[in-house]
Amino acid sequence: MRRALTLLHRWLGIAGNLLFVVWFASALVMMYARMPALDPGERLNRLPPLDLDAVQVGPAQAVTVARLDAEGLSAVQVRLGMAGERPVYRLRTARGWTAVYADSGSPLLQVSETQALEIASSWVAGNDVTAPPTAATLTYDAYLTRPDQWSLQIRALLPLHRVRAANDVLYVSDRTAEVVMATTPGSRFWGTAGAVFHWLYFTPLRTHSAFWYQLIVWTAGLGCALTLSGLAIGLMRIRRRRSPYRGMLRWHHYSGLAFGATAFTWVLSGALSMDPFGWQAGRTTSPAQQAAVAGGAVPLHRLEPHSIRTAAGSISESFPPRELDLLQFAGEPLALAYRPPGDDRSYADSYASGPLAFLAAVQPFEKRLVSLEDGTPRRFDQPELLAAAAAAVPESNVIDATVLQEYDAYYDDRRHRLLPLPVLRVRFDDPDRTWLYLDPALGRIVHREQRRSRLDRWLYKGLHRLDFPGFYHRRPLWDIVVVVLLLGGLFSSASSLVPAAKRLRRHAARLRRQAD
Secondary structure (H helix, E strand, C coil), X not given: CHHHHHHHHHHHHHHHXXXXXXXXXXXXXXXXXXXXXXCHHHHHXXXXXXXXXXXXXCHHHHHHHCCCCCCCCCCCEEEEEEECCEEEEEEEECCEEEEEECCXXXXXXXCCHHHHHHHHHHHHHCCXXXXXXXXXXXXXXEEECCCCCCCHHHHHHCCEEEEEECCEEEEEECCCCCEEEEECHHHHHHHHHHHHHHCCCCHHHHCCHHHHHHHHHHHHHHHHHHHXXXXXXXXXXXXXXXXXXXXXXXXXXXXXXXXXXXXXXXXXXXXXCCCCXXXXXXXXXXXXXXXXHHCCCCCHHHCCHHHHHHXXXXXXXXXXXXXXXXXXXXXXXXXXXXXXXXXXXXCHHHHCCCCCHHHHCCCCCCEEEEXXXXXXXXXXXXXXXXHHHHHHCCCCCEEEEEEECCCCCCCCCCCCCCCCCXXXXXXXXXXXXXXXEEECCCCEEEEEECHHHHHHHHHHHHHHHCCCCCCXXXXXXXXXXXXXXXXXXXXXXHCXXXXXXXXXXXXXXXXXXXXX
């Protein structure tokens, strides 16, 4: 048994210890840097003002022009924004995004290189009308029909125009005529050093999703075997509190005993992050549940340009909207706009008293929701939200409903704190023990949990991130503990590299002698 474990650990270590070194080192980076992503606040700040006077067609006509009905598709999201100097409806369906100009009703078929440069130039200049022209500093780089390293996560928006602005790179979607990704040299460097190496997120691998998935799961499984066999051998070989090994192997023995258990839980939880058992599906709200809360699809045929302008005018009393989301709650069509960050004005005082006082909590971005029927501001009380939640989980009973002013163990945006608060958490007695989290400011399900997804939360987030209540947000204590554990795992892995190389050389020399 010991011999078999030794051989298993030896050869798995020779094959995989360098990968463990990469995993531990990249995890240190990922504590503070992630893959490049378009910051929501930056995106909102750089949107051009919405020209509502130019809107001449309604969203129903846009759907007809896009031939969604003819193709049996429906718009699950409708946004009104700007493409250059023209208003445009951006429609998301099960097949991806499409766009129709709101001034003429003509489809946005393709973005030219010149248009892509103009959109990128507007992005670089932001909304500063005094900014000097930037088109001369931009270089059109490529038209992407396949994702590159930094557009893997926005493949639904392909094709993309890649534009260089000095050392920064902007991606303009050919489908929606907007900047959908921006990277800097720093974000690309740290993204590579962290997430790309940690997830093996290299473009040739990631573009073959099925192969990449199997590679990660099987590699993590072998990593579990490596760490468990090492722990077993380490405990077997300890003698009178001393190690029988010499040199680097002695350090590998001691550090493995100290940090091997943590390494095992990290590798195991890393495998679970790939959701091999389908537990994470419990967090994804089904289309039927979203439709039940909304009261069906947005009645686009009832929305005319004048009703959209009326709604936008109501929003303008608080701030000028730069983009409108058209949505629905309980059968009522609504328009939603977010205030760009950095504007000190706030309407939170309107929530300061009365039954909706709990809405006065600070939101990531101030939002304004108005009825598209008469332009009046809309807010939803608990009875309305409870009725919508009950419709989303039929044939079940509500166990309890709680207004959360702070995140709980399952609903928490650990890094960016962008998930809205407060929310109404409704728990049901259905077989899956469903929990729904609804945003009172939007009338929308923002999160769902079920029995298995809650178990997955502890096995993945708990073990992989040491995300435990009362500990994760105690900084810098959490940082110190995690850095020490990562450095210990890194040292344990690296201490075996030289002995492994010597073993391989001896093995190769033996094979050569046998061949001679």
